[in-house]
Amino acid sequence: MKLESKAPEGLLAEKWAKHKFNMKLVNPANKRKYDVIVVGTGLAGASAAASLAELGYNVKAFCYQDSPRRAHSIAAQGGINAAKNYQNDGDSVYRLFYDTIKGGDYRAREANVYRLAQVSVNIIDQCVAQGVPFAREYGGLLDNRSFGGSQVSRTFYARGQTGQQLLLGAYSALSRQIANGKVTMYPRTEMLDVVTIDGKARGIVTRNLVTGAIESHSAHAVLLCTGGYGNVFFLSTNAMGCNASAAFRAYRKGAFFSNPCYTQIHPTCIPVSGDHQSKLTLMSESLRNDGRVWVPKKAGDNRPASQIPEDERDYFLERKYPSFGNLVPRDVASRNAKYVCDEGRGVGETKLAVYLDFADAIKRNGEGWVSAKYGNLFDMYAKITGENPYKQPMRIYPAVHYTMGGLWVDYNLMTTIPGLYALGECNFSDHGANRLGASALMQGLADGYFVIPYTIGDYLAGMPVTKVETSHPEFQKAEKALKEQMTKLINIKGNKTVDQYHRELGKIMWDQCGMSRSAEGLKLAKKQIRELRADFWKNVKILGTDEELNITLEKAYRVADFLELGELMVDDALNREESCGGHFREEYQYDGEAKRNDDEFAYVAAWEYKGEGETQLHKEELVFENVKLTQRSYK
Amino acid sequence: MSTTKGMNLTLKVWRQKNKDSEGKMVDYKVSNISPDMSFLEMFDVLNEELLLKGEDPIAFDHDCREGICGMCSMYINGKPHGPWKGTTTCQLHMRAFKDGDTIFVEPWRAKPFPVLKDLVVDRTSFDRIIQAGGYVSVNTGVTVDANEIPIAKPIADEAFNSATCIGCGACVATCKNASAMLFVSAKITQLALLPQGQPERAKRAQKMVEQMDAEGFGACTNTGSCSAVCPKEISLFNIAKMNREYLTAKVTAEEEKQYAAGV
Numbered sequence: 001m002k003l004e005s006k007a008p009e010g011l012l013a014e015k016w017a018k019h020k021f022n023m024k025l026v027n028p029a030n031k032r033k034y035d036v037i038v039v040g041t042g043l044a045g046a047s048a049a050a051s052l053a054e055l056g057y058n059v060k061a062f063c064y065q066d067s068p069r070r071a072h073s074i075a076a077q078g079g080i081n082a083a084k085n086y087q088n089d090g091d092s093v094y095r096l097f098y099d100t101i102k103g104g105d106y107r108a109r110e111a112n113v114y115r116l117a118q119v120s121v122n123i124i125d126q127c128v129a130q131g132v133p134f135a136r137e138y139g140g141l142l143d144n145r146s147f148g149g150s151q152v153s154r155t156f157y158a159r160g161q162t163g164q165q166l167l168l169g170a171y172s173a174l175s176r177q178i179a180n181g182k183v184t185m186y187p188r189t190e191m192l193d194v195v196t197i198d199g200k201a202r203g204i205v206t207r208n209l210v211t212g213a214i215e216s217h218s219a220h221a222v223l224l225c226t227g228g229y230g231n232v233f234f235l236s237t238n239a240m241g242c243n244a245s246a247a248f249r250a251y252r253k254g255a256f257f258s259n260p261c262y263t264q265i266h267p268t269c270i271p272v273s274g275d276h277q278s279k280l281t282l283m284s285e286s287l288r289n290d291g292r293v294w295v296p297k298k299a300g301d302n303r304p305a306s307q308i309p310e311d312e313r314d315y316f317l318e319r320k321y322p323s324f325g326n327l328v329p330r331d332v333a334s335r336n337a338k339y340v341c342d343e344g345r346g347v348g349e350t351k352l353a354v355y356l357d358f359a360d361a362i363k364r365n366g367e368g369w370v371s372a373k374y375g376n377l378f379d380m381y382a383k384i385t386g387e388n389p390y391k392q393p394m395r396i397y398p399a400v401h402y403t404m405g406g407l408w409v410d411y412n413l414m415t416t417i418p419g420l421y422a423l424g425e426c427n428f429s430d431h432g433a434n435r436l437g438a439s440a441l442m443q444g445l446a447d448g449y450f451v452i453p454y455t456i457g458d459y460l461a462g463m464p465v466t467k468v469e470t471s472h473p474e475f476q477k478a479e480k481a482l483k484e485q486m487t488k489l490i491n492i493k494g495n496k497t498v499d500q501y502h503r504e505l506g507k508i509m510w511d512q513c514g515m516s517r518s519a520e521g522l523k524l525a526k527k528q529i530r531e532l533r534a535d536f537w538k539n540v541k542i543l544g545t546d547e548e549l550n551i552t553l554e555k556a557y558r559v560a561d562f563l564e565l566g567e568l569m570v571d572d573a574l575n576r577e578e579s580c581g582g583h584f585r586e587e588y589q590y591d592g593e594a595k596r597n598d599d600e601f602a603y604v605a606a607w608e609y610k611g612e613g614e615t616q617l618h619k620e621e622l623v624f625e626n627v628k629l630t631q632r633s634y635k
Numbered sequence: 636m637s638t639t640k641g642m643n644l645t646l647k648v649w650r651q652k653n654k655d656s657e658g659k660m661v662d663y664k665v666s667n668i669s670p671d672m673s674f675l676e677m678f679d680v681l682n683e684e685l686l687l688k689g690e691d692p693i694a695f696d697h698d699c700r701e702g703i704c705g706m707c708s709m710y711i712n713g714k715p716h717g718p719w720k721g722t723t724t725c726q727l728h729m730r731a732f733k734d735g736d737t738i739f740v741e742p743w744r745a746k747p748f749p750v751l752k753d754l755v756v757d758r759t760s761f762d763r764i765i766q767a768g769g770y771v772s773v774n775t776g777v778t779v780d781a782n783e784i785p786i787a788k789p790i791a792d793e794a795f796n797s798a799t800c801i802g803c804g805a806c807v808a809t810c811k812n813a814s815a816m817l818f819v820s821a822k823i824t825q826l827a828l829l830p831q832g833q834p835e836r837a838k839r840a841q842k843m844v845e846q847m848d849a850e851g852f853g854a855c856t857n858t859g860s861c862s863a864v865c866p867k868e869i870s871l872f873n874i875a876k877m878n879r880e881y882l883t884a885k886v887t888a889e890e891e892k893q894y895a896a897g898v
Binding site for chain 1: 652653669670671672673675676677679680682683686687689690691692694696697698699700701702703704705706719721722726728730751752755757758759761762765766767769770771772773774775776777778779780781782784785786787788791792794795798799801802825826829831832
């Protein structure tokens with residue numbers, strides 16, 4: 001199968017406008033005859049469900065939480081980028097496009113990224129119209145700040161709770177459509193399979209998390225807006241319930257999975273405090289605007305921060321990257337924190353941390369100024385660690401935060417299964433090998449508000465309005481397989497808990513497929529994951545039945561999928577014999593900096609499922625017509 | 636990773652098999668609990684132990700564990716989200732307790748929040764209140780440039796304060812009347828303060844209050860406990876504002892009827 005990006009021909013700046021004109025439209029009276037399923041109600045899902053319902057389609061929306069308002073987009077702190085150039089500091093659509101391509105280490109599709117930059121300006125207009133309370137200046141106009149990896153101030157924010165405010169905006173639009181009867185909402189309902197009929201996605205099979213009921217839902221198209229797969233690592237900044245099952249099960253049904261090895265390790269997280277740790281907490285990297293990152297110059301220096309004189313501190317990011325300093329992109333900041341800790345210069349009890357110090361900012365502008373800007377983050381840090389960050393520097397360490405890889409999609413956001421779309425973090429499309437700060441919110445909302453409402457019409461216009469019944473044998477087959485999986489899991493009756501397996505998988509992934517990877521380590525990881533997976537299916541312990549609210553069973557089938565996806569990530573990391581963005585192969589570097597290999601690896605890896613642990617690699621060559629590939633330098 | 640100050644605690648936890656069965660308090664012992672653990676991590680530890688012993692683990696709602704999704708909802712020693720001010724259960728850490736403590740843990744108690752299992756309750760009544768009018772009716776793409784709607788910073792900041800509500804339901808759980816007025820008023824206030832919310836201001840206040848009543852939430856008797864336990868410290872001012880909005884809306888509705896009648 002040849003992968004076709006379907007990116008339109010022509011000038012970069014005109015592609016999207018031309019494409020919009022060339023796409024087929026669905027007559028307004030016909031829209032109400034089409035049903036669309038939206039899985040996930042984060043920024044991508046809620047915005048898509050609301051926008052499609054506004055257009056007249058019948059939407060069914062699903063989320064595993066008790067309310068669509070709780071999707072993990074809500075936890076995004078720092079902000080959302082848009083090329084408004086309100087600060088008159090030289091920003092433009094082209095610059096946002098360029099920064100995103102470069103930040104992604106030249107592993108994203110030009111046409112998609114340019115469209116993202118174009119619609120970014122509409123997103124801000126949309127959110128403000130909904131009543132999202134962005135930060136403002138005294139003149140009443142919108143405020144902006146700069147953010148990691150960027151030299152212009154293009155980030156819109158709502159204190160440290162931008163994700164919350166944007167999600168509540170999209171949730172309000174969704175709620176309006178639920179009230180209008182155009183969206184039927186299914187909370188506490190998890191999608192566990194996609195159903196294809198005659199090669200097209202025609203519905204899903206779900207599990208009701210309260211009653212355990214397995215149910216089928218049919219539609220003319222299915223949108224997966226189910227987020228990323230960071231929880232493969234057990235410890236990550238993802239919510240506890242975040243899982244990859246929807247995307248992974250679509251992969252098993254024939255949707256290609258792209259670039260699974262591209263994972264983003266975020267530099268500013270609160271370090272692990274003990275074995276009981278259940279998840280990691282991110283602190284917005286906006287902190288790097290005013291905080292300075294340092295470690296002692298000497299290895300094994302156990303003095304408290306206050307007793308280490310200025311000339312014995314190493315502000316390593318400022319030293320190595322004088323032009324970007326503490327604002328280097330996430331992958332660079334994370335890797336350098338790892339290096340100094342590997343050298344024995346880490347701080348705190350575990351020595352797996354570096355300082356993020358606000359002493360200079362407090363001296364310069366006062367505690368009140370710092371508190372107004374970062375108060376909620378400082379409070380959060382104090383609650384978690386029991387330390388006062390106004391009096392002593394915070395300790396930070398990198399943690400898994402975002403996954404750039406995901407289901408392969410074309411320019412229309414359609415996967416390799418016709419009628420099955422992937423939006424937001426669930427797809428692979430816009431961030432290449434590394435995502436810039438404040439770009440995840442932008443992409444989720446771009447896909448949901450401004451891309452899918454156009455592209456889905458082009459597909460549905462060619463579909464007969466006839467509905468499929470859920471009594472169709474394909475639905476029955478999928479339901480039966482799911483019930484069998486539940487029974488199989490419950491009947492194992494082993495003696496190891498799901499969390500024990502998940503922790504072990506996480507450790508393998510973090511050690512061998514985390515910030516630094518090598519062929520040797522990856523081969524070992526592949527073997528270990530296979531052994532762990534085999535043991536899981538023999539020895540996992542689940543109590544209760546599949547016909548009730550069963551928290552262990554839920555975790556079990558999600559971890560079963562992680563155990564396969566982890567292997568796919570390792571396969572992809574092994575295949576990619578270069579270093580780029582979040583993927584750092586020890587064999588391919590110079591002076592600790594990533595060494596790309598554009599001649600051989602300027603492609604999107606798209607993996608096809610061929611049975612458990614078996615794959616076939618397809619390649620989409622990336623063509624750069626506008627941007628010249630250079631080695632990224634932030635020095 | 637030292638856990639030098641491990642605590643031994645007694646937990647008394649509400650167990651209820653499903654929404655139709657009766658529940659009861661059950662005693663559990665946990666030992667060597669690190670003060671650096673979050674309250675929910677302590678529950679994770681307990682659940683692992685229960686599972687290995689062959690006992691059904693305790694179901695509780697939780698997701699982000701960063702204090703922002705609003706899913707966690709435990710009544711701890713008689714207080715929603717426990718002893719720390721302005722803090723959700725997931726951000727409460729065990730250093731709030733001392734060795735030998737007995738801790739009571741119950742689900743939210745309110746008729747519009749039926750218990751589904753153990754500590755898990757159904758809060759879809761909150762969603763239905765938002766659906767009744769907690770939005771600005773603007774379709775995607777039908778907007779003006781964002782900076783064409785200037786908003787004075789103090790107004791924007793005040794709207795933001797109201798908008799930080801996470802919809803957890805602690806306000807209802809603590810209220811002796813199971814009133815949802817802090818939750819409802821936070822949304823009404825946010826949108827009443829902003830220019831974008833003006834066209835539907837009166838209708839919104841009426842519809843949301845009507846839905847709140849229809850769900851069976853009680854009235855407000857101004858004890859202020861809702862604001863005191865709110866993890867986002869939403870101010871009681873919002874309720875006063877809502878009452879005024881509602882009253883004004885009633886009057887305006889009369890006027891509008893007269894316009895419609897051509898008077």
